[in-house]
Amino acid sequence: MDISRILISKILRNDSFAEGITRGAQAIVWELRFPRILAGLLCGAGLATAGVIFQGILQNPLADPYTLGISSGAAFGASLAILINISGAKTGGFHIPESFSALVFASLTLALVTLIAGRRGGISRVNLIMAGIIVSAILQAAISFMKLLSGENVGAIVFWLMGSLSAKSWKEAALLAAFIPLSIALALRFAESLNILSLGSREAESLGVNVKRTQFLYLVLGASITAVCVSVCGIIGFIGLIVPHLLRYSITSDNRLLIPLSALSGGLLLAVADTCVRIIGSGEIPVGLLTTLLGGPFFIYIFIRRTGAHNA
Numbered sequence: 001m002d003i004s005r006i007l008i009s010k011i012l013r014n015d016s017f018a019e020g021i022t023r024g025a026q027a028i029v030w031e032l033r034f035p036r037i038l039a040g041l042l043c044g045a046g047l048a049t050a051g052v053i054f055q056g057i058l059q060n061p062l063a064d065p066y067t068l069g070i071s072s073g074a075a076f077g078a079s080l081a082i083l084i085n086i087s088g089a090k091t092g093g094f095h096i097p098e099s100f101s102a103l104v105f106a107s108l109t110l111a112l113v114t115l116i117a118g119r120r121g122g123i124s125r126v127n128l129i130m131a132g133i134i135v136s137a138i139l140q141a142a143i144s145f146m147k148l149l150s151g152e153n154v155g156a157i158v159f160w161l162m163g164s165l166s167a168k169s170w171k172e173a174a175l176l177a178a179f180i181p182l183s184i185a186l187a188l189r190f191a192e193s194l195n196i197l198s199l200g201s202r203e204a205e206s207l208g209v210n211v212k213r214t215q216f217l218y219l220v221l222g223a224s225i226t227a228v229c230v231s232v233c234g235i236i237g238f239i240g241l242i243v244p245h246l247l248r249y250s251i252t253s254d255n256r257l258l259i260p261l262s263a264l265s266g267g268l269l270l271a272v273a274d275t276c277v278r279i280i281g282s283g284e285i286p287v288g289l290l291t292t293l294l295g296g297p298f299f300i301y302i303f304i305r306r307t308g309a310h311n312a
Helices: 002-012 023-057 070-089 097-117 125-162 170-189 189-197 201-206 211-233 237-251 253-279 287-311
Strands: none
Touching: 023 170, 023 189, 023 211, 023 237, 070 097, 070 125, 070 211, 070 237, 097 125, 097 211, 170 189, 170 211, 170 253, 189 211, 189 253, 189 287, 201 211, 237 253, 237 287, 253 287
């Protein structure tokens, strides 16, 4: 009851609704808990939507938001910023926001992967995946090198790479709120074209879909969603893989329904997972660690079950 009164008071800007509740309690709910929950809902929705997009344009049910190496670019940018900030703290130098650096390098990674994949004409699905693997491997090596350079401060980089909603403020929540709903709406706007793309390039062109333009639009959109989510929350695995995959095979493969369902389910899943890590852990456990630990075995089970059904 007190929580609802605090939220109403802050949203309506009327302190009378929260009368009798201490300032400390109001600050905990409004400044700490609510932005974190909102960031989890939006980040989960974004990752799940990006998963739908990549599984659609790559026509691969095992594709996820990190397939093209965008996450590695964001991780490299954040690691570089952390390393610079560690050095700056010792020498009195300037500070670089990790989220800004992650977003910049994620965008540069997308441009590089697209450039490599399109060297021989059109951008094919195979070329995109191969280019993403190559660039990701290089960036992962660079991240490992920066871990060595960071010395005793390596924990800061490792914690970020695990993915966490810890200490998310209204600044991060506002960035996600400004970008994720708009991106989901744009993905829904062209969902019918994504449905037709699943029939194959030739069939899509015969039905009047501009295949190259649609693929490029969704490629940029999915990569941008991934870049924003990773830049704010770090690398949170399996949300963008499992949620669209399960909904596609259990409810519908129609992207007009799959996109909003995945966004809703992904947001709720990440918010619940973050709540669980706060309850079960005495310290701050990265939520990305929980989603990977639980999501990995669960996905193996689903994969074996589907493979057995096809072979039967």
